[in-house]
Amino acid sequence: MSLRTDRRRFLQTGLAAAAVWPVLGTVRAATFTADPFALGVASGCPRPNSVVLWTRLIFPDTEPDPFTNPFAPIEKPQHPPLDVAWEIAHDEAFARPVLSGIDRAVPEFAHSVHVEATGLEPDRWYFYRFRCGDAVSPVGRTRTAPASDAENGRFSFAFASCQQFEQGWYTAYRDMAQRDLDLVVHLGDYIYEVSYGGQHVRSHQSGTPTLLYEYRDRHALYKSDPDLQRAHAAFPWLVLWDDHEVVNDYGGSVSPTDPYAPAFLRRRAAAYQAWYEHMPVPPIAATNFDEYRVYGHFGFGNLLDLTLLDTRQYRAPGPGEERAGSETTMLGTAQERWFDTTMAASQARWSVIGQPTLIAERDLEPGPGTRYAMDAWDGYRDGRERLLNTIQREAIRNPVVIGGDLHAFYAADLHEAAGTAEGPIIASEFVTGSITSNPPDQRAVDSIIAENPHLKFGNSSTHGYSIMTVERDRTQVDLVGISDRKDPAATAAVFQKFAVLDGMPGVNRL
Template identity: 40%
Template sequence: MAGVAGTAALAQMPADRAAATPRPSGGEYPFTLGIASGDPAPTGVVLWTRLAPKPYEPGGGMPARRVGVRWEVARDEGFRRLVRTGTAWALPELSHSVHVEVDGLDPDREWFYRFRYRDDVSMVGRTRTAPTATAGIGALSFAYASCQRWDEGYFPSYAHMVREDLDLVVHLGDYVYEYGIPADGGFRRTAVPEQLRAAPRDLDQWRMRYALVKSDPQLQAAHLAFPWMVTWDDHEVQNDYANTRSQYEGDITALRLAAYRAWYEHQPVRTPARPGAQGPRIYRRLRWGRLAQLDLLDGRQYRSVPPCGWGEAPACPGQDDPSVTMLGTDQERWLYDGFAHTSARWNILGSNVMMGRLDHDGDAGDLLWHDAWDGFPAARRRLTDAWVRHRVPNPVVVTGDWHSTFVNDIHRDFDTPGSPVVGTEIVGTSISSNGDGEVYGPYYGPMMRYNPHIRFFDGDRRGYVRCHVGRDEFRAELRMVDTVSRPDAVESTLATFAVENGRPGAHRV
């Protein structure tokens, strides 16, 4: 894996325009997995594609050599006003994926981009740059999503998302799932080729799993429409894993290396996310003028093994050990330094798992879900203490993972009665995972009486959260579809919550 960093650097080098670039076997269209942009900055974005004319074969149907791919950025959708162009290498070591870090663009405006390989031209994508750090307060509209298990439903929420006027999409993990897929496609009721059914264990299998998910036309459309910021959760490797440890098979270092490499090959992310000897770094920060700072976390790669047990288990003294960490020492230091120097009115934290407490049994005991921040209360207190110590304005946590919706007050210390509310969390449900019908409502619903800080709960719907951030208010609309058994599902707004500037805690509007 140490050699992958070098190949990623090579992929950024300009390709020789005169170099031979053989056509893929059979001459099929190479952009079957779509194109995408991500990680916007004031002067640029990342552009991504992967050449895969035969995406469900090892090598994707491409020759085992590097090939040149041309990229173009324009001010207009017709590409009459080109502003940046170039040619980059697509390397077989990186599954012929391309990550172009475009720079030199004007801030705070939309752009259009596309790729060319030989005689084939990709679809056209729309992206945008962020405002400069000193720009006025302005506004930010974004959506966030998570948990899109392919065989448990279609992705109709993305079809509705593309109709929104958004600046950004944030994906909080579980982009793919590591489980086997039934021959009939599960909820999708479509035949699945045999090579795609097994739970992925090696790099080729992980590549094919990403190819299957990224072949979804509604997901491709959402990538075309907006720049994305993507992090991962557990299912990009294995359910509930912690660092290199699994409750099912112990050390999963080799599995994790293959999974992380495939993740990088299929996401529009910058160079630090490439796999290397020290592992990829995917936690990062987006500043949206003086309005908002978004810190996107990696809550898997560095976490301790939950000291009190995997999953649902009683609390224990070991969870208060200060050495127990969710984020790791370096990421914590980076995060708190960002808190100390933020000049943003709204400080948004992108978390892969729920930060708010969920007491399962009230006075009867202390049963918690230890894969979430409940399993790491000392680490959670360090974070909330940092909010208070640095007087961080308006902390709002946006979260995925649970396949349910929660709106939570975040107390400085959930174990201290009367501890003040210092932030707000909105947990979004899944895009498709768990499919239709009652899922978690009957199980978690009765627990709400033990958790007065949970302002809202719904456990049985699929969808995403649309957010509008303005000078005086952070508004979150819970967008839900009526089914994931069809790609043309109807969408509605289940509820809308707002956080007012200077007042932690959300209220329903």
Template identity: 40%
Template sequence: MNMQLINRNFLATHCKRRNFLLGAGLITGLVVASQWHPVMAQTTFSGYPFSLGVASGDPLPDSVVLWTRLAPDPVNGGGMSRVNVPVQWQIARDENMTQVVQKGTVLATPELAHSVHVDVRGLEPDRWYWYQFKVGNEVSPKGRTRTAAAPHSSIQKFNFAFASCQDWQNGFYTAYKHMADEDLDLVVHLGDYIYEYGPRSGAPRQHIGPEIVTLSDYRNRYALYRTDVNLQAAHANFPWIFTWDDHEVDNNYANFIPEDNQSRQAFEGRRANAYQAYYEHMPLRLSSLPKQSSMLLYRRLTFGDLAEFNVLDTRQYRTDQPCNDGLKPRCDAALDSKATMTGARQEGWLLRGLDQSKARWNVIAQQTMLGQFDFDARPDSQVFNVDQWDGYVAARNRLLSFLAQRKPSNPVVITGDIHSSWVHDLKTDFNNPLSATVGTEFVGTSITSNFPTNSIAPVKAALSNNPHTKFFDAAYRGYVRCQLTRERWQTDYRVVSSILEENASISTLASFVVENGQPGAKTA
């Protein structure tokens, strides 16, 4: 076992001399290292070091991020010593890894829980690759990934799925088992990848330990979720794009305002812990490396001239929920022009991107329901969920007015959060059914998280008061599959028969289409 103490300058020179490609994982480890650690060419582990599988994400035409984390004892801190461990990686054109196009070595550092993020550059656009890691004598599972099509290149079809809200305790990830078998180019996760709560009695499977607060807590919770074989299969088969919602930190938090009675200083610490653990467990680029309690997550990814994804962060910069949060009639604060979901900078970035886009389909990937929905079936009263855009009416109006005036091509919003399936026509005035439809929103159900059964009937009763809402279902869990061509977008609501059966079947509950140039959804 060869151990050598080396500093940053020597390491950089040494790696260059040996023609190692410095992936983002190595650079990241060096950027955040608070102290020197010995580099250990570790050959023996207390358990399989790749227990959390492999993943890839944020595909560009010439690049993709490869991820893994060394964790021989995953839910007990990882089981690694506080040393830097060299991890080899390679990426190939074929599944048998005989046509290797790039390879290198990165350092898995204790500062990042021995995770690695390899930002592989110089790849060919719009093609499949296979990748694998090795540490000592241990080899990871193989992963498959795909680069984006070149900018402005004409592609004829693009298939992706989106998912959200996967409470470990509520059931099994059978939906991911079926997703892994789909014909997809991409998966988009819209948040609530983990839940912060402590154990719940009577649940099909349990969280370990109380509600999570510390960095170690968050790391162990991510590791628990990542041990799921179905989730690992979906990660290994496709590149993913990620954004978060609230449960990656704390239920319904807004900026630095927690759900619970906690000091600003204490919550800043908790948010910093949560953000670091999130980065450690996602295939994200160095640009998303957290700085204390801040992390840049909103970004834009383009797939030829067919689709452009604007990935939003509606938690980190938002103003506090109005009217003391919850489901209630709107108060004046819900109409405040200064209230924001995204913050001014992100809002400007989104509108500029939409205005400049050359894509046929302009996707806004975000968290809470954008379309208005009055949950009160009585004609003379209204009730709204003010954690959603219904609590940020002026901000929503600015976005929808922009869509009406500037007319970016085919805006489609994809949404998670509410553990149920919806389809909305996005209107310039939701209170006037005759007003212009300027976009379409598809809201996906959860992977496992619960929608209260006793709330389903009241929502159905209120549908007639919300004519822009074309579909609602809250009985089933699953994911949403989207098939894009140049003339049509088809959305299929894929649902499992049960989240309590590991061999549950999959079916399509409903399908909707959007025709090119015609905002609004129609039944397929």
């Protein structure tokens, strides 16, 4: 047993009752001249007895900016490892402490801190904070999941996607942070590697990242937003990725803009590592990010199961017409098998499947011809059929799919044959609009709705996010729109509501 494990165990038991910070270890932080907690705090992956706490120390006063200083070294000078104390309490003033410990923030992981706090009680709020040297972090609030056998009657979560930093303000997150929610689910495009579009309200201040420190800087820039920080500090999050966390439209080991595969895989590993370093996900021992698992399953009492799917890392690459048979997989063989097993074990009243985009077919061509977005499930028809077959075969009680990616809100009935409005409806589907990212024209969305009768609603003229409130007899989805993504003083309000009834798949517009 390492010294570090010893100390952690001691702190978790010996000092848990004391309302004081633990004494830091041998690696002490110096006095800070700038706030090392300027990226805020976050929590995630809530389980009945555990939750992950996250922060990352940054040192803006001592690190040269390679974009303002072109002679700065490619690899930034590194700070030494620093010990960071963490504390969980029942109350915001930390008068009733629950658990505390020390984690070592190391330069190899950009001084990020991932604490898996265990031994907590199910279905209750906790408060947490960090300390390093003379600096104390903002206070975050988090919530554990209800126990798997809990007879809970209500669970409410926000879901969001697509937050290009330059194209708008994060009014949606300011609104989200004030709501009564149990969880936030992010479905991808958390950062954008590219600058595009016009009328930017702010700037990436750097080019397209390909190296580890560049992806780190991009994540840090996004995390510097105070409204995004508020939403992270208010609720636990579950986080998926889509393509822009690495590069637009990549699939598996193939990128349309990186023709040399080994170079792309190095870039992908850098992007995956930076993603890990900035997300409230469990600590890992490995330092190899050639592969990194983000798919998973989370239970919230006997009311709700949430299954999150990775449609980027393992997908068969290449244009759809060239793929054949079972090669057209979005999830890869291992994840498909895992999905089958997970669905077979699912017992909850409502089963939400989160993935980055729209599963229902979307014919983009008005009139008799057809045209599809081959980067989405329409390019992976066999994989989609297997996924829908699994939902049917396992007789999932109330399957509801959530997604993002399209920069438009959609509501759809998922029929047995995903491209028709005929045959039994086997699931309900909701795609959330973008937080800020440039939308398609509303007229284009209107013509898609007219062309695809199983798509019941489409709105690309509003930015915002969605709230799903799950109750025993019905699930409601509220679409929250912001008044103007370019206005820092914009307001937010629910502009459309849907309901799904227990035992009756299909979306009902309220």
